[in-house]
Amino acid sequence: xxxxxxxxxxGSIFNTTQExxxxxxxxxxxxxxxxxxMLMTVGAIAVYSSIAYFAQSHGTSAxxxxxxxxxxxxxxxxAMIVASKLNYRVLARFSRIAVVFSxxxxxxxxxxxxxxxxxxxxxxxxxxxFQPSSFAAMALILHVAVLLHExxxxxxxxxxxxxxxxxxxxxxxxxxALEDFSSAAxxxxxxxxxxxxxxxxxxxxxxxxxxxxxxxxxxxMSSPERTSRVTNYITQVKDINSENxxxxxxxxxxxxxxxxxxxxxxxxxIGKSTQRDFxxxxxxxxxxxxxxxxxxxxGSAAVMLIFIVILWRGVGVIARFAPDSLGTLLAxxxxxxxxxxxxxxxxxxxxxxxxxxxxxxxxxxxxxxxxFAGVMVGILLxxxxxxxxxxxxxxxx
Numbered sequence: 593x594x595x596x597x598x599x600x601x602x603g604s605i606f607n608t609t610q611e612x613x614x615x616x617x618x619x620x621x622x623x624x625x626x627x628x629x630m631l632m633t634v635g636a637i638a639v640y641s642s643i644a645y646f647a648q649s650h651g652t653s654a655x656x657x658x659x660x661x662x663x664x665x666x667x668x669x670x671a672m673i674v675a676s677k678l679n680y681r682v683l684a685r686f687s688r689i690a691v692v693f694s695x696x697x698x699x700x701x702x703x704x705x706x707x708x709x710x711x712x713x714x715x716x717x718x719x720x721x722f723q724p725s726s727f728a729a730m731a732l733i734l735h736v737a738v739l740l741h742e743x744x745x746x747x748x749x750x751x752x753x754x755x756x757x758x759x760x761x762x763x764x765x766x767x768x769a770l771e772d773f774s775s776a777a778x779x780x781x782x783x784x785x786x787x788x789x790x791x792x793x794x795x796x797x798x799x800x801x802x803x804x805x806x807x808x809x810x811x812x813m814s815s816p817e818r819t820s821r822v823t824n825y826i827t828q829v830k831d832i833n834s835e836n837x838x839x840x841x842x843x844x845x846x847x848x849x850x851x852x853x854x855x856x857x858x859x860x861x862i863g864k865s866t867q868r869d870f871x872x873x874x875x876x877x878x879x880x881x882x883x884x885x886x887x888x889x890x891g892s893a894a895v896m897l898i899f900i901v902i903l904w905r906g907v908g909v910i911a912r913f914a915p916d917s918l919g920t921l922l923a924x925x926x927x928x929x930x931x932x933x934x935x936x937x938x939x940x941x942x943x944x945x946x947x948x949x950x951x952x953x954x955x956x957x958x959x960x961x962x963x964f965a966g967v968m969v970g971i972l973l974x975x976x977x978x979x980x981x982x983x984x985x986x987x988x989x
Contacts, residue, residue, distance in 0.1 A: 620676055621976035623905050627898050628672070628954060628969055632665050634883070634895060635955035641863045642874040642882040643957065657875075657957070664959045668966030675970025676977075680922055683971065687738045690731035691760060697724035698767040713771050714960070723960040725768045729779050730964045732764045733925035734971075736783050740790030741918035747791045754796045757787065762803070769811050774948035778936065780804050782928045786921050847871045848881040848941045852892075859888030875957040877949055880941040892938070895955070899934040903927060910976045919975045926968040933965075 639661050644654040675683075701715050701724050714721045736757060743753040761783045769776035784804075787797060812819055851867035854860060865885045868874040874882050884892040906927025914920040930953050937952040939945040951958050953965040 619977065620973040621905055621910060624902060624910075624969065624972060624976070627902050627905075630898055631895075631954035632669070635879075635952075636662055636665065637862065638879050638883050638886075638955060639875050639957045641865055641886055642868045642879060644868065661957050664962055665954070667959075668954070668962045670966075671963055672966035672970040672973070675967045676973035678970075678974060680919060680971055680974050680978075684734060684738045684741075684918060684922070687731060687735035691728070691735045691764060694724060694728035694731045695763065695767060698728055698764075700724070702770060721959075725772050725775050726960045726964040728764055728768055729775065729929060730968060732761065732779060733782065733786070733929060733968075734922065735760055736786050737918055737921035737925055740786065740792075740921050741916070744791070744917055748793050750793075750796060754792060757792070758800060761800075765804075766807070769808075772949070773808070773811055774936075774950050777804075777808060778932055778950065779929075780808075782925055782932065785928060786925050789924055790917070790921055844872055844878065844947050845940075845943055848878050849943060851878075851881040851885040852942060855885040855888045855892070857888050857890060859884075859886045859891055862886055876951055877937070877947075877956070878941055879952055879956050880938045883955075884941070896934075896938060899931045903931040906931070906972055910972060910979060913979045914975055915978050919978060923972055923975045926972045929968055930965055930972075933961075 636658065640654060640658045643657050647654045647657050697715065701713065704715065713725065714723045739753075739757050739760070740747070743749075743757075747753050761780065765776045765780045765783075768779065784797060784800060787800070788794075847867055847870045851865065851871065854867065860866075863886070865874075865882050867885055868882055871878045871881060880892065880895070883895060887894075906923055911920045911923035911927065914923055933950055934952050934955075936945060936948065936950050937956070940948055940950070951961050954962060956962075
């Protein structure tokens, strides 16, 4: 269900008129823009606090790595601004090509990718390394929105609507899951949410969820490392004790718990973290634990509040009052991709979820994920330009 106007069109994105492409209603959503800037600022400080030990052990300085991080933040910000200037309906026309190209990259990374921590997730070309899974996630969200938009007239039809969408989602998530199961699982969840809002039959969605559970269980059981993570999460005693600390089982989670416990209510202070010397990848996968240690419960709650505000603006405002179903579905997918990554990263650090390798958008150290997160925010900002005026809103359910 979504909001439309009498002029809203459901159909092929190639039927979009020139007037629709060139007539924005208002400026970009400033709340989203401010929230992203705040996350980038917090991220730069948190990376500087958490990367000192890593820099020393690799013969470089924290300042050098932080400078690299700030440059990547700048590139992501530029990508966000550029994407916000491009009409989302125009971008949607290239969704099919983008997904197919992402498949090629995902296959290439399995053959030629760099091996890091036992998995091939990145490709190195001309000295630059990037993760195709981030591009694939963005492309799939864009294409699912397009397919749902174009098939609204017969959205309940199993063969004409559900099966084509299922094929694109299944292939993409499967290729990602071979090396990055957590990203694939999250992307599958986002796709299901978009299909639910896009009015796909509940029975068909239940079947897709069942397929996802079976496929996910198979992939987990086929990998000793994944099985170990799930087993440790289910069976591990949550109390911090010497036996857990001395064993490799649950080491990451236990160190994250210590960091959060040390932070207390107001934290130990900026740059005074000690767990950064013990946590694996404190500048990336467990950066929320460092934030909780240095800024305390108040600081970490503030970071979560920023993501909640983005979720509210993205779903409750931009998606809700988008001018067409394509804008609604694309805003929903983009918002979920940004916020769910942040929530999952925090959930891993606090022990609510098993250990995964998902970064916190605009805060964790990295390049590819930050770049495409910036593009998704840019698309969200562009949709907000075309949002309906209050007097033209009415419910169409």
